[in-house]
Amino acid sequence: MTGDARKITVVGDPVLHTPTRAVTEFGPELDRLIEDMFASLAVAQGVGLAAPQVGVDLAVFVYDCPDDEGERHVGHVVNPTITTSGPPVVHEEGCLSVPGPYHDLARAAEATVRGVDSTGAPVEVSGTGYFARCLQHETDHLKGVLFIDHLPRNRRRRVLREMEPFEWNAPVP
Template sequence: MLSRRCREVTAFGTPELSALIDDMFRTMYVADGAGLAANQVGVDLRLFVYDCPDDDGIRHVGHLVNPVLELPDPGSRRLLDDFEGCLSVPGATMAVPRTDRAVVRGFDEDGSPLVIEGTGYFARCLQHETDHLNGQTYLDRLSKRDRKDALRQMEDRRADVFARRALKAAELGR
């Protein structure tokens, strides 16, 4: 499911959509994530949640349904290589080039339009989660050698990551 584009959400304002968003936030917090896309929890819908700071330390918390990423024009954007991890690639971090600004348009759970603009780390999060819904992980943006390194990191650290998640889930009563 992580390697194909997710389906558009067509039913807004439903108890099921609200429950999915709540569950995704709980799952993200258990895993100590900054964002989580629906396909990471086995749901084929264009939806992600986030709780992510920007580079100024301002915390951004929310969700976006049917997001469309708009990157700045090539002449006005800066690409930054910074380390990125992924809840679907537990324990691995690699430098990934991303723009320092991103705008994502979509909707809230009730179908009201949203425009979310992010800079720095928050822009990275918006791009990362939108990639998931388009069928990409950050591994797809790496060279073959770096991808192998990330997969090796994951293999070496996965058990520790899952043990930490289990402890956190128990603490949160899940």
């Protein structure tokens, strides 16, 4: 079964700025959400997508992200916690909910996410470089934090002015 792509919410929508609720019910509805998130991610050609980005306030994210060596990592994590280590690495970052612009942002070089999968079985995912950045970005979404929230106010305003509408996004304010 394949999911249906949902519109991706854009900065300004309250769901993006609110910490998510823990998933407590595992079953067909959660499976469908994850399938729809993967479909949305594919349409938008992204590398990660958190449930708030499709308007759902649950602690789940999906990823289809290469690491710095080009190895593709695909999966999902429900109710994640994250630990980071290593020196901060500054690299360009963007977001499907801030469509269009990118900006340099420091993130830890390594990240490990622990949670469960859609059946409630334990999951642990670790990454370095670009994949570590993806894991940190998506877990931030579940806390109600966007990558632009890490930027100084003047840079954040510039990024917001550079946003562009895409057909896979909800309307840009």
